[in-house]
Structure formats: C-alpha cells, structure tokens
Amino acid sequence: MGPIVLTALVLLLAAQEGSADRIQNRRTRRELASPLHAGGIRDPYGSYCHRRGGCCPGRDDLCTVPYLDTICYCDLFCNRTVSDCCPDFWNRCLGVPPPFIDVCERNGNKFYTGQTYKENCNLCTCGSSGRWECEQNACLIEPDVINAVNRGNYGWKAANYSQLYGLTLDEGIRFRLGTKKPSSTIMNMNEIQMNMDPLNDRLPLYFNSLEKWPGKIHEPLDQGNCAASWAFSTAAVASDRISIQSMGHMTPQLSPQNLISCDTRNQGGCAGGRVDGAWWYLRRRGVVTDDCYPYQPPQQTPAEVGRCMMQSRSVGRGKRQATQRCPNTQNYHNDIYQSTPPYRLSSNEKEIMKEIMDNGPVQAIMEVHEDFFVYKSGIYKHTDVSFAKPPKYRKHGTHSVRILGWGEDRDYNGTPRKYWIAANSWGKNWGENGYFRITRGENECEIEAFVIGVWGRITMEDMQHHHHRRRHI
Numbered sequence: 423m424g425p426i427v428l429t430a431l432v433l434l435l436a437a438q439e440g441s442a443d444r445i446q447n448r449r450t451r452r453e454l455a456s457p458l459h460a461g462g463i464r465d466p467y468g469s470y471c472h473r474r475g476g477c478c479p480g481r482d483d484l485c486t487v488p489y490l491d492t493i494c495y496c497d498l499f500c501n502r503t504v505s506d507c508c509p510d511f512w513n514r515c516l517g518v519p520p521p522f523i524d525v526c527e528r529n530g531n532k533f534y535t536g537q538t539y540k541e542n543c544n545l546c547t548c549g550s551s552g553r554w555e556c557e558q559n560a561c562l563i564e565p566d567v568i569n570a571v572n573r574g575n576y577g578w579k580a581a582n583y584s585q586l587y588g589l590t591l592d593e594g595i596r597f598r599l600g601t602k603k604p605s606s607t608i609m610n611m612n613e614i615q616m617n618m619d620p621l622n623d624r625l626p627l628y629f630n631s632l633e634k635w636p637g638k639i640h641e642p643l644d645q646g647n648c649a650a651s652w653a654f655s656t657a658a659v660a661s662d663r664i665s666i667q668s669m670g671h672m673t674p675q676l677s678p679q680n681l682i683s684c685d686t687r688n689q690g691g692c693a694g695g696r697v698d699g700a701w702w703y704l705r706r707r708g709v710v711t712d713d714c715y716p717y718q719p720p721q722q723t724p725a726e727v728g729r730c731m732m733q734s735r736s737v738g739r740g741k742r743q744a745t746q747r748c749p750n751t752q753n754y755h756n757d758i759y760q761s762t763p764p765y766r767l768s769s770n771e772k773e774i775m776k777e778i779m780d781n782g783p784v785q786a787i788m789e790v791h792e793d794f795f796v797y798k799s800g801i802y803k804h805t806d807v808s809f810a811k812p813p814k815y816r817k818h819g820t821h822s823v824r825i826l827g828w829g830e831d832r833d834y835n836g837t838p839r840k841y842w843i844a845a846n847s848w849g850k851n852w853g854e855n856g857y858f859r860i861t862r863g864e865n866e867c868e869i870e871a872f873v874i875g876v877w878g879r880i881t882m883e884d885m886q887h888h889h890h891r892r893r894h895i
C-alpha cells in the first residue's frame with residue numbers, strides 16, 4: 423500500500439469517527455466465520471462502506487453493513503485471512519481493486535480458495551494459486567490394492583466396501599479390530615494335552631460346524647466402528663458352544679454389548695480389550711442374550727460406550743441371576759449365561775481341527791493386515807501388493823475371530839490349498855456372507871498361535887428349565 427493510499431485512508435477513517443449508524447448485528451466468533459467471498463464476490467458493484475459513510479481503523483466488530491442475508495465489514499481486520507469485507511471495501515477503504523479469488527477446477531466445476539472436497543479418506547482444499555492441496559493419508563480402501571489383488575493369482579478376490587470407504591488405514595485399524603495381544607503370562611498358558619490317535623481320529627478333508635450343528639451356529643455380527651472384536655468373538659464362540667453342548671435346548675445369541683459396557687476392568691470397550699478378561703467375565707459374572715441387551719453401534723468415532731445396564735448376583739453353586747431387567751424392555755428373558763474357564767489349544771493344525779469337530783467353533787487371535795479389509799472371496803493369504811509402498815500403507819493390528827471349520831481345494835496349478843473357515847464381525851455383506859477362508863497349516867497372520875476353546879456352564883436342570891419354557895411359550 424502506497425503512502426498516498428494510506429493518507430487517503432487515514433483521512434477517510436478520521437472523517438467517520440463517532441459515526442452514529444453502527445450496526446449492532448455482531449457476528450460471533452468472527453475469525454471462524456465463513457468467508458463471504460469464498461464463492462466469488464456476489465455483489466461487486468454495491469456501495470456498502472460508502473453508504474455506511476466510511477471505513478474503520480484496525481479491528482472494529484461493529485463496523486458492519488447489512489449485506490444480502492448477512493453482514494459485511496468495513497474495518498481493516500476483514501482484510502486479513504477471512505475476506506468478509508464489504509464488496510466495495512478495497513476500492514473505498516484501500517483504493518485498490520478487489521483481490522482476485524483463485525479458482526480450482528474439478529470435473530469441469532469451479533471451486534474457490536478455501537473450498538474443499540473429500541477424495542476417499544483425504545480432504546482436498548482449493549489453495550491460493552488455484553491448486554488443490556490434498557491430505558496424503560493411506561486409505562483403508564485403496565483402489566490400486568483391489569486391482570492388484572484381483573489381477574494377481576493370489577487365490578482370493580478383493581472388493582470395495584462402502585462401510586469402509588473413506589476411512590484412513592489408521593482409522594480402520596483403530597475402529598474395526600479391537601483385540602489386545604494377550605499378555606505373556608497368558609500367551610504362555612499351558613496348552614491342553616490332546617492325545618491324537620492316528621487311526622481313530624481321522625479328520626475329513628472338509629468340515630463345517632454349520633453343517634454338523636444346524637441351527638446351533640450363530641451368524642456373523644457387525645461390530646461397526648467399535649473396536650471390540652474381543653467381545654464379539656468371545657460372545658460368538660460362547661453362544662455356539664452353549665447351543666451345541668445343550669443339544670439345542672438353549673441357543674442364546676450372547677450379548678457383546680453386555681461385555682463391552684460391563685466388563686470394564688482393564689478393558690477398553692470400543693477401544694480394544696483382552697479375550698482372557700472377556701472369558702473371566704463370562705465365567706464369573708455371565709451375560710444375557712443380545713436380544714435382552716442389544717448392541718448399540720456407535721454413532722461417532724471414537725466410540726462412546728454406554729454405562730453398564732446389567733448386573734448379576736450369585737444364587738449358589740456358582741450360578742448367577744440377573745438383578746436388572748433387560749435393557750430391551752420388550753424382552754423378559756434376562757437369564758444369565760456363563761462359561762467354564764477357557765482352555766488353550768496347541769498350535770497344531772490337527773489338534774485345532776479335532777477340537778472343532780468334537781466340540782464346536784473356537785476363538786482365534788489373528789493379525790489383520792491392510793489387504794484383509796478388502797477381502798471378498800477365496801482363500802486369504804496376506805499379499806505383497808503394498809510391499810513397495812511407503813510404510814504408512816503397510817499396517818496391521820490384532821483382531822479375534824471364530825473358526826468353525828476347514829477344507830481343501832486346488833489352485834489354478836492344481837496345487838492343493840488348505841484353509842480354515844472363519845467368521846468375522848464386520849457384517850454379512852463383508853467377505854463370503856460375513857465369513858472368510860484363510861490359509862491353514864502355516865500360521866497365516868498368526869491365526870494358529872493362540873486358539874481358545876470353552877465349555878458353557880450347563881446343568882441338567884438348565885436343560886429341563888429351558889426345554890419347558892420353550893414348550894409353553
């Protein structure tokens with residue numbers, strides 16, 4: 423600004439001191455107000471500061487004039503970063519032409535400085551100089567990962583999921599998994615001794631709990647953006663085991679929400695938890711069904727966990743009874759289900775198989791890598807498609823799932839490929855109807871490293887009690 427302009431300005435300002443027509447309509451938090459001219463100067467020829475009678479020095483939040491459906495400013499402060507100056511401010515107060523607003527292009531549309539759009543997980547802003555400036559996060563869904571997997575012979579196919587699209591890879595790992603690695607004491611927990619008899623324990627090439635125990639195996643659930651696979655996998659395995667063990671007299675779908683909200687000691691709710699803690703709770707306190715205590719998927723991230731709405735008390739012989747009604751007021755069955763202590767299986771593939779075939783699904787902890795999120799079908803194995811990218815594109819986190827069977831098929835070369843059949847907790851539109859298959863016998867993603875089985879706490883009395891009730895309803 424030249425000395426002549428300055429002088430003119432000072433004179434103008436001086437002339438307006440004490441002006442009576444100050445507009446009282448004050449814009450609050452002025453610094454955060456959206457720029458009036460971000461969409462281009464809408465009324466470039468109006469005479470606002472002129473009509474007002476002049477301009478104000480420095481900052482003066484009362485130095486305003488009504489402008490379209492809002493107000494505009496005639497003080498020097500408006501000329502900082504937020505251009506909420508009146509259209510004739512530059513001419514009238516500074517004696518210069520109004521600033522040119524930069525234009526960015528996108529799909530043939532014009533955007534002005536400060537306007538934004540979201541490209542997958544990255545926010546892009548139209549910068550001064552008319553160039554888009556985009557965040558550089560690694561996204562959970564990277565189209566080139568999907569394409570590379572689908573073009574390669576990896577034995578599985580990838581797909582885009584709208585519920586995962588737009589999250590960053592870090593958010594996916596933070597919100598969609600949620601099992602903390604067991605402590606080293608737990609990791610060193612004794613494995614049960616299984617005496618495999620090679621003659622009598624012949625394992626079939628294919629086995630699926632869904633077929634051996636129809637109506638007793640529960641469908642995959644959807645944890646949403648709540649990192650509580652610790653609660654989902656525990657509730658799922660316990661539900662199946664109780665149904666199998668009671669021979670279908672009881673087929674409860676146990677409540678993950680009961681664990682998330684009530685098993686809070688050393689547990690993180692929707693921010694991750696430990697499976698050993700979940701089993702402790704299921705054994706000592708017990709949980710109700712999912713219909714009694716329904717899952718409330720978080721509406722925001724990081725998720726907030728509602729307070730515990732179910733307690734139980736001892737009624738002798740280790741059994742417990744609910745002391746509150748179901749949070750779902752339509753449901754009157756607040757029976758508490760408990761388990762015995764869980765047992766750890768060896769990492770031997772055959773022993774895991776025998777356990778599933780004899781007793782039902784097991785819980786397994788696994789490391790989820792970036793490419794697992796886009797799994798659609800086939801036999802998953804972690805691929806190298808992101809290996810050449812910077813480290814931010816290659817991340818993993820700990821998760822837990824339910825293994826319910828196995829099988830074997832051949833790849834395009836005729837080479838046999840062994841797999842596990844497992845249930846995830848990302849809804850039924852993910853993977854193979856909520857299930858996935860993963861390479862078996864190679865500890866793929868550490869899925870064979872920590873496998874848990876459990877018994878329900880069921881007595882003959884329970885069986886009759888539940889049997890009767892069912893008949894009389």
Ligand SMILES: *[C@@H]1O[C@H](CO)[C@@H](O)[C@H](O)[C@H]1NC(C)=O
Pocket residue numbers: 423498501502516518520521
């Ligand atoms: C006000 O904006 C104009 C145009 O962008 C600029 O040339 C001038 O230096 C600014 N003046 C002040 C006081 O910030």
Ligand SMILES: *[C@@H]1O[C@H](CO)[C@@H](O)[C@H](O)[C@H]1NC(C)=O
Pocket residue numbers: 565582583584587
């Ligand atoms: C993935 O799905 C989202 C939401 O449904 C869509 O906006 C996006 O264009 C899709 N991306 C790819 C690579 O197909």
